Amino acid sequence: MSTATQETPLAGRVRAGLAGLHPGEPVGELKVLPGGHSGLTYSVTAGETKYVIKAVPAGQRPVGRNDVLRQARVLAALAGSAVPVPGLAVVDEAQPAWFAMEFADGDAVEPVLDEPEVAEATARARMLEIASVLRRLHGTDVDAPGLDAPAPLDAAGELARWSRTLHAVPAELRPGGEELLERLGDDVPGGLPPVLLHGDFRLGNVLCVEERAVAVVDWEIWSVGDPRIDLGWFLLFADHRNFPALGRAVPGLPTEPDLLDAYLDGRPALPAMDWFRALGRMKMAAIMGHNLRRHREGKHHDPDQERLPPTIAAMIRTARDILG
Structure with missing residues (x-):
C-alpha cells in the first residue's frame, strides 16, 4: 500500500516544480511507490494529473541506479519516438536531483513469473x-x-x-x-x-x-x-x-x-x-x-x-x- 511522506525538502521542491505546470491547482503529497529498486520513487497529483517522481536519495551520490538525470535523458531522447515512454514533465538538476514523468496507466506483468496471471x-x-x-x-x-x-x-x-x-x-x-x-x-x-x-x-x-x-x-x-x-x-x-x-x-x-x-x-x-x-x-x-x-x-x-x-x-x- 502506498504511504504518504512527511513534508521534506524534496516534497517542497516537487510542489514548486509542479505548481509551475499547474498554476492555482493543488499539488498533493508524495506517496511512496512500492517495488522500486533504485533511487526514490513516488507518485503525486497536481490538479487532475498524476505524476511519478524519481529522486536521488539525500546524502547519496548520483551514480549508477541513483543517477536519475541519466534516466531523464533517455526519456527525453525517446519522447515522440516509435518507442512508447512516459512523458517527461519536470527535471530539476540541483542535487539531490529529481524529475517528474507522467503516470502511465497499465500493468507490467511477466507471464511466467508474476501475479496476477494474464489471459x-x-x-x-x-x-x-x-x-x-x-x-x-x-x-x-x-x-x-x-x-x-x-x-x-x-x-x-x-x-x-x-x-x-x-x-x-x-x-x-x-x-x-x-x-x-x-x-x-x-x-x-x-x-x-x-x-x-x-x-x-x-x-x-x-x-x-x-x-x-x-x-x-x-x-x-x-x-x-x-x-x-x-x-x-x-x-x-x-x-x-x-x-x-x-x-x-x-x-x-x-x-x-x-x-x-x-x-x-x-x-x-x-x-x-x-x-x-x-x-x-x-x-x-x-x-x-x-x-x-x-x-x-x-x-x-x-x-x-x-x-x-x-x-x-x-x-x-x-x-x-x-x-x-
Missing part, C-alpha cells in the same frame, strides 16, 4: 508486441541530442562485467559456473553496430493496456552496445522451464524463435544468437546468486531468495547446453 491470448499478444518495440528501440539514434550516451560495450566487455558478478557468488551456489564462463570466453562473437539498450527489457518493465504496449519503464541501466545483449535477456522469459520452482507454464506463449521472428520482421537472422542466449542465462544466474548471497550474509533479509538455487543451477546448465 493466455493477451500474454502472447503482448510479448509479440514488445518484440517489435525492442526492434524500434534498437533503431533509435544513439547520437540523439542530449542523450550523452556512454561508450559502447561489446560482447567481451559484457561478459567480463557479469563474470565478475558470478565469481563473487560462492561456488556452491553456482554449480558448473566456471565451465560456462570458460566456454563463453572461448568463443566471443564479433560485434554488431551499437544500439540503444534498455538493459532489462521484458514484459515486467513494459506497461500494457490490453494487448498494447503503452510505456517502457525502468531505465536505470540503459546503455549502448550490441543489440543481441538485450535480445538474449528478453528471450529468457519465454519459457517457464528456465525458472524451476519459480515459473509457471503459460500455454500459447511465443517461443524464442517466435520472438526472434517478430523482432527481425523479415530482416536477416542475427549471427551467434546462441552465445547471447547463453550469456543472458549466465547474467541471470549471477544476479540471483548475488541476491541469495546477500540474504544469507544478512545484508538484505529476504527468505524468498531461498527459492532461487534450482533456477540458478538451471540457468547455468541450459546455457552450457545451448553452447554445446
